[in-house]
Amino acid sequence: MIRLTLFNVLIVLITLASVDSGNNTPSPPHVVPVAIRNVPQGFQPTSNNNNNSAIKRANVPIAPPQKSHKQATVAAFAKVTELAKEAPQGATTTTGRDKRDCPNCVDESQYMPNKWTMPLLKLGEKRYYLGIFFKANWFKATQYCRYHGMHLASISSQEENDRLEKHIRDFGLGHEHFWISGTDLADEGNYFWMATGRPITFTNWNAGEPNNFRYENGEEENCLELWNRDGKGLKWNDSPCSFETYFVCEVQPV
Numbered sequence: 001m002i003r004l005t006l007f008n009v010l011i012v013l014i015t016l017a018s019v020d021s022g023n024n025t026p027s028p029p030h031v032v033p034v035a036i037r038n039v040p041q042g043f044q045p046t047s048n049n050n051n052n053s054a055i056k057r058a059n060v061p062i063a064p065p066q067k068s069h070k071q072a073t074v075a076a077f078a079k080v081t082e083l084a085k086e087a088p089q090g091a092t093t094t095t096g097r098d099k100r101d102c103p104n105c106v107d108e109s110q111y112m113p114n115k116w117t118m119p120l121l122k123l124g125e126k127r128y129y130l131g132i133f134f135k136a137n138w139f140k141a142t143q144y145c146r147y148h149g150m151h152l153a154s155i156s157s158q159e160e161n162d163r164l165e166k167h168i169r170d171f172g173l174g175h176e177h178f179w180i181s182g183t184d185l186a187d188e189g190n191y192f193w194m195a196t197g198r199p200i201t202f203t204n205w206n207a208g209e210p211n212n213f214r215y216e217n218g219e220e221e222n223c224l225e226l227w228n229r230d231g232k233g234l235k236w237n238d239s240p241c242s243f244e245t246y247f248v249c250e251v252q253p254v
Contacts, residue, residue, distance in 0.1 A: 120251060121164070121167045123160055123163050123164065124160070126160075126250055126251065126252075127250070127251040128153060128164060128167070128248055128249065128250055128251070129145075129148075129150060129248070129249040129250075129251070130167070130168065130171065130173075130178075130246070130248060130249075131144065131145075131246055131247040131248065131249060132171065132173060132176075132246050135244040135245050135246055136179075136244055136245075136247065137241060137242050137243060137244050138152075138179050138183070138223040138241040138242075138243075138247075139241060140244075141179045141247035142181070142194065144247075144249070145247070145249035145250075148249065149251070150249040150250055150251050150252070151181055151194070151195035151196075151249065151250050151252060152179060152180055152181035152194060152195055152247060152248065152249060152250065153180045153181060153195065153248040153249065153250040154180065154181050154182070154193035154195045154196055154198075154250065155180060155202065155204070156201070156202050157202055158202070158204065161204050161234070162233075164226075164234075164248065165226070165233055165234040168226075168234060173246070174228055174234065175228055176245070176246050177225050177226065177227045177237075177239070177243075177245040177246065178225060178226040178227075178234070178245065178246045178247055178248050179223065179224075179225050179245060179246070179247035179248070180224055180225065180226060180247075180248055181193050181194040181195040181196075181224070181250075182194070182200055182223070182224030182236070183222055183223050183224060183241070184210075184222055184238075185222045185223075185241070188212070188222075189210075189212070191210070191224065195250060195252070203236065204235050204236050205235060205236045205237070206227065206229045206230065206235040206236060206237050207230070209235075209236060209237050209238055210224075210236075210237070210238035211238065212238060213238075215240065219240045219242060220240070221238035221239050221240055222238065222240070222241055223238065223239055223240070223241040224236055224237070224238060224239075225237050225238075225239045225245065226248070227239075
């Protein structure tokens with residue numbers, strides 16, 4: 001009777017030990033998926049060879065943020081100014097001239113391939129540069145031309161006006177405004193060429209111009225521009241000097 005009881009107890013202990021030993025086996029961990037949020041544009045989740053989650057840069061193009069017109073104008077002006085500093089200070093431009101005759105001259109053909117420059121238009125003894133990569137007020141346009149050894153353009157004949165207009169139209173810009181160097185800031189109603197200091201003798205005004213229109217802020221029209229106002233070609237118009245538009249630089253004959 002006693003042996004049977006001890007035997008039964010032993011069986012019970014062995015059974016309990018076996019059950020307890022089985023409970024010590026670790027259970028697999030519970031994996032909780034984690035959502036990836038606020039991933040910047042151009043990034044996407046992926047996996048590596050070890051099945052560990054990771055984020056790497058996706059090979060997709062991202063459109064740059066759009067600049068305002070003013071920001072784009074300022075950036076373009078800064079860029080062309082930076083490029084211009086590559087030329088020697090006080091240099092002038094020349095085409096096909098022997099540099100021994102003009103040691104301070106720069107052959108502009110060196111800069112033609114640059115996207116910020118374009119060939120000069122030769123009309124008689126003059127050469128013109130169209131400032132069409134950014135818009136500027138009359139004073140900034142004057143400063144830019146002078147910085148590059150040029151002046152805002154002066155026009156002395158109908159032939160010169162027509163040939164310059166044709167060149168502008170060839171670039172598809174016949175509807176735009178272009179500053180030239182005429183102004184009556186010194187003496188209201190008496191226009192002269194800032195480039196030469198000489199009074200304007202040849203004129204090509206739009207009908208009713210110059211009218212010196214006065215704006216609500218008190219600004220008057222004292223600077224001269226080319227403008228195809230009536231669809232009859234690029235004629236002259238007086239405009240507020242603070243307006244930002246394209247411009248025409250002129251290389252003075254040496």
